[in-house]
Amino acid sequence: MERNTKEKIINVLDNTRKIIQHNEELAYAKGELFNIYNILNLKTDEVRTHSAFLGELLNPDGTHLMKDAFLKAFFKILPTEVYNDFNCDSATLKIEHYIDVVDNLKDIGCRSGGRIDIYLSDAAGNSISIENKIDAGDQLGQIERYCNYNKPKNKVLYLSKYGDEPSEESIGNLIAGEDYHIIAYNNEILNWLEDCQAIASDQPILRESIKQYKILIQQITNTLGNKLENELNDVIIKNLEEAAHIANNYNKLINKLKKRFRDQLAANLKSKLKDYKITDKRNVDQRSAALMLRKENLHKERLCFGIEGFSGIGHKDGVLFIGIYDKNEVLNLDKDFNKLTGCWPHFTELTFDEKKIYLSDFKFLQSLNDEKKLNEIVEKVSSQVATFIEANKVLLQGINSSSAN
DSSP, rough: OOHHHHHHHHHHHHHHHHHHHHHHHHHHHEEEEEEEEHTOOOOTTTIIIHHHHHHHOOTTTTTTOOOOHHHHHHHHHHHHHHTTTOGGGGOOEEEEEEEEEEEEESSSSSOOEEOOOOOEETTSSSEEEEEOSSSSSOTTTHHHHTTTTTTTTEEEEESSSSOOOHHHHHHTOOBBBTTTTEEEIIIIIIHHHHHHHHHHOOHHHHHHHHHHHHHHHHTTTOOOHHHHHHHHHHHHHTTTTHHHHHHHHHHHHHHHHHHHHHHHHHHHHHHHHHHEEEEESSSTTSSTTTEEEEETOOOBTTEEEEEETTSSOOOGGBEEEEEEEEOOOOOOOOSSSOOOOOSSSSEEEEEEEEEEOOOOOOHHHTTSSSSSHHHHHHHHHHHHHHHHHHHHHHHHTTTTTTOOO
């Protein structure tokens, strides 16, 4: 890399750091560090936090008592074809709307069923279906199934952090902008929340509740306030080539750090658990990236121990944990065990220096670049994993191997 380019990159990073630091100082001065969603560990919970809050604002019968004011403001950020036939006066809303048993066995274009995260409908039978994605991956045929529901009166919105496309497995042969529409938290939703704050300007509790949620969205999308975002854009526009170098290498470096941690943890565990086969599950940039630990001739792929959270997204805001993986839910453990989901009937969070581990945390990722610190983290996490397995291995030994297939 040329010396001049390197110096410009350093200059871009320095200026960006100053802007972020200023943003943190403003948040402190305004008291914005106190956020109920962060305190309750709900910041990326799609159903209990995001679908619930968005749905409450969009619902004309919501407890906000603003009738359809927020819904009409929402329509203003959408393409006209999404809402031009929809009647707000008769609108009703459901969260987790069940449309039928999932059927992915049909040919592409004919799949059906599932649960729609946020479902709006009117008296004329028109509907708007919102698939809400914070960190979860797409299900097979998911958007296709929703587009096939209530045809041709149903409009489907795919909502993600940054306006990403759904996976090919989710959409089949559908086309964005024609069969379904894409919106983003860091764009349309933040703009809409600004409008909602203005609408609720004379309702202090409602206004401040919306503000707290808006701050949460800024946090999880790494979005600055308008003024500071303009300052950052000025830095980038003056250094476009250098900013491109940073952008092109960012994800590559982050994934390299995550993979390095997982690989070294796997190697350490193999030395501790010699009779266990340890394998990767999914790439570290994918949701539910994991290590699976199976005892030869005893555990099966669908019933074994697993360590999940290497992507930094997923269960419990992406925390790293060790647990029993029970794909077919055959164990039926009692309430004394720490259940996460049906597939994870017992688990414990992994920690370092008495703190939960998140591979989405920038400071933790930086520590993985230090060889000495990395080895220390790996050793402590490995010991916690070995302790959990020793304490719980009897739970898997009594299960007939055929039930795990």
